[in-house]
Amino acid sequence: MSIRYLLTAALLAGGCVGDLTPVADDGDDDVPGTDAGTTTPALARGMFERDVFPILSAKCGAGCHLTTSSSSTPFVAAAVGTSYITATGFDSVVGNFTGPGAAMYARLVPGPHNGRTYTTDEQAKITAWFAQEVTERATNTGGTDGGTVSESPAQATARIISEWSGCLKLTDFTTLNFGPAWANKGSNQGNCEQCHTSGAYGFKANDDNTGMYETLTTNKYYMMAYFSADISDLANPKMVPNFVNFQRVGLRQVPHQEHPSFNTNLNDAAFVTLQQLYDLTMGYKTAGTCGTPRIPQ
Numbered sequence: 001m002s003i004r005y006l007l008t009a010a011l012l013a014g015g016c017v018g019d020l021t022p023v024a025d026d027g028d029d030d031v032p033g034t035d036a037g038t039t040t041p042a043l044a045r046g047m048f049e050r051d052v053f054p055i056l057s058a059k060c061g062a063g064c065h066l067t068t069s070s071s072s073t074p075f076v077a078a079a080v081g082t083s084y085i086t087a088t089g090f091d092s093v094v095g096n097f098t099g100p101g102a103a104m105y106a107r108l109v110p111g112p113h114n115g116r117t118y119t120t121d122e123q124a125k126i127t128a129w130f131a132q133e134v135t136e137r138a139t140n141t142g143g144t145d146g147g148t149v150s151e152s153p154a155q156a157t158a159r160i161i162s163e164w165s166g167c168l169k170l171t172d173f174t175t176l177n178f179g180p181a182w183a184n185k186g187s188n189q190g191n192c193e194q195c196h197t198s199g200a201y202g203f204k205a206n207d208d209n210t211g212m213y214e215t216l217t218t219n220k221y222y223m224m225a226y227f228s229a230d231i232s233d234l235a236n237p238k239m240v241p242n243f244v245n246f247q248r249v250g251l252r253q254v255p256h257q258e259h260p261s262f263n264t265n266l267n268d269a270a271f272v273t274l275q276q277l278y279d280l281t282m283g284y285k286t287a288g289t290c291g292t293p294r295i296p297q
């Protein structure tokens, strides 16, 4: 076990931990994306390794985000060979590879984040990489028989996140006991709340249903840990339960090899609760009975 995990509980209160304050998006970026793909996007990977990793290595690895970090999401590998799987394996960092759908993006474009600034050239490289990820991960870009695509991937992402924030209802969090279901979900190193009760590493699992509702409906990054913005079919963008990421983390796939293991079966109680909350929320969306969005587009 790395020191990171031993330190986690003690570090919840300070440092870079849980630093997921929403930052303004510039809104006009046009980089689409999704993490729904199953094969490695070869061109995107090449762009990342050649153009983006050197930037991240110099500016994010130094100080906070190296894989050895004990206090911040460790998404920057020490060498280029494992850099791609390390960065893209953190859903909380790359999300769906759009401006509004990736926590990383607004920190770089426009930035600054923790004193790091990025040149126009660096920003262009990051934007181009994101766009390539989206292209390669898309299953339908709205071609001849693909349906109508009337908004950019970034616009679609911003819209469905915003709508979802108004569709989620506090009464469902309470009735389903969503907070306790996740806070008390076990792992081989204690329940989720032991490390994530305050939202460390981009994931919040807390007993308080009202607090969970407030956080997930006002901070899109915390929302996206549970519900990802799936734009793989650009004619039909939609929020989906983020089982993909929970499975990657719980099964300790790279780069989460040192994460505590936990049950990732879809019939696990917490997963069932997430599916139920999803179904109820989607029901309001379909019926047109959602509330006012709490997260602006």
Ligand code: HEC
Pocket (backbone or CB within 6 Å): 004, 005, 008, 009, 073, 074, 089, 090, 091, 092, 093, 185, 186, 187, 189, 190, 191, 192, 193, 194, 195, 196, 201, 202, 203, 225, 245, 246, 249, 255, 256, 257, 258, 259, 260, 262
């Ligand atoms: C002993 C501390 C500890 C416990 C217990 C723990 N985690 Fe984590 N978790 C971490 C650390 C450290 C990270 C960041 C490094 C990583 O992702 O491997 C993290 C990251 C995550 C992430 C974010 C991954 C991303 O997209 O960047 C998710 C989701 C997550 N944990 C889910 C869970 C769930 C679900 C449970 C309970 C079943 C749980 N964790 C229990 C320490 C813990």
